[in-house]
Amino acid sequence: MKKIFLSTLIVFLVNSCINRNExxxxxxxxxxxxxxxxxSINSDYAIDANSDGVYNTNLFEEFSLILSKTPIRIWDSKExxxxxxxxxxxxxxxxxxxxxxxxxxxxxPTGAYLSKKDFKILKTAPILNRDGTVSExxxxxxxxxxxxxxxxxxxxxLIYDESTKEWKTIKIDAVYKKN
Numbered sequence: 735m736k737k738i739f740l741s742t743l744i745v746f747l748v749n750s751c752i753n754r755n756e757x758x759x760x761x762x763x764x765x766x767x768x769x770x771x772x773x774s775i776n777s778d779y780a781i782d783a784n785s786d787g788v789y790n791t792n793l794f795e796e797f798s799l800i801l802s803k804t805p806i807r808i809w810d811s812k813e814x815x816x817x818x819x820x821x822x823x824x825x826x827x828x829x830x831x832x833x834x835x836x837x838x839x840x841x842x843p844t845g846a847y848l849s850k851k852d853f854k855i856l857k858t859a860p861i862l863n864r865d866g867t868v869s870e871x872x873x874x875x876x877x878x879x880x881x882x883x884x885x886x887x888x889x890x891x892l893i894y895d896e897s898t899k900e901w902k903t904i905k906i907d908a909v910y911k912k913n
Contacts, residue, residue, distance in 0.1 A: 765810040770884055770910035772804065777904040781893050783825060783839050789897075793906065797823040797839060804841065806886065806910055811847065815856060819845040820907075824871060824892035826864060837894050844888075846873040853878060861892065870903060882912040 756777040772794075780789035783796035790796050804821040811817050821841050845859040853876050860872035875887035 740903060764812055767810050767816070769805045769913045771913045773883075773909045773911050774826040775849050775906060775908040777890075777906050778900055779893075779904040779905065781902070782896060783823070783893070785837070785896070793823070806884075808884075811854060814850045814854075816848040816850055817845060818848060818873065818876060818886070819843060820873060820886065820888075822861060822871060822888055822890060824890060825894045826892070827905060837896065842871075844872050846876065848876050863892070874905075880910070883909060885909050 775789055775793040775797075777793055780791050781793075781796055782789045783793075784798075788795070803841050804823075806820040809817040809819075820843070822844055823839055823841050825837050826840050827837050842861045843859075844861050846855045846886045847857040848854065849856055855873065855876060858872045858874075861869050863869045870889045870891040872889055873886055874889050875885075877885040879885055885906045887908040888908070889903060890906055891901065893902045893904050894900075
């Protein structure tokens with residue numbers, strides 16, 4: 735009797751110690767679907783991320799090396815969800831205490847869980863600001879154009895406009911083709 739009670743108690747304790755988030759239980763990636771490479775990446779606001787003095791809405795012109803090698807990946811998840819991960823280019827300035835006032839271009843991952851039924855975004859993983867707070871830089875829309883082509887839209891509030899000396903929020907519209 736003591737062995738049964740002890741076994742039951744151990745099973746109960748182990749189960750209660752496992753961190754289960756019921757909201758995320760159906761979001762765990764299961765199967766890799768594929769990789770998509772960028773065909774076009776455009777913004778609604780012209781920027782000069784490469785500091786050449788030329789402002790573009792075609793972000794291949796501004797983040798050429800970074801964006802040309804940043805595919806997105808799609809994973810099939812449990813129970814009617816997909817996971818899309820992407821790398822987004824953004825800009826950062828050093829802390830005020832740093833002796834230089836340059837802007838650097840970085841790249842960071844972001845992702846979104848999508849409904850398989852209508853491809854609506856269920857949950858996103860935005861890029862963090864330099865101070866660790868959550869930014870608005872994230873995937874905001876996902877569409878399937880055809881069997882090999884998808885469209886993603888992003889918010890990106892981590893763009894520094896050198897001409898106005900202000901941080902700008904831009905909307906990015908990107909088209910990707912299956913690799």
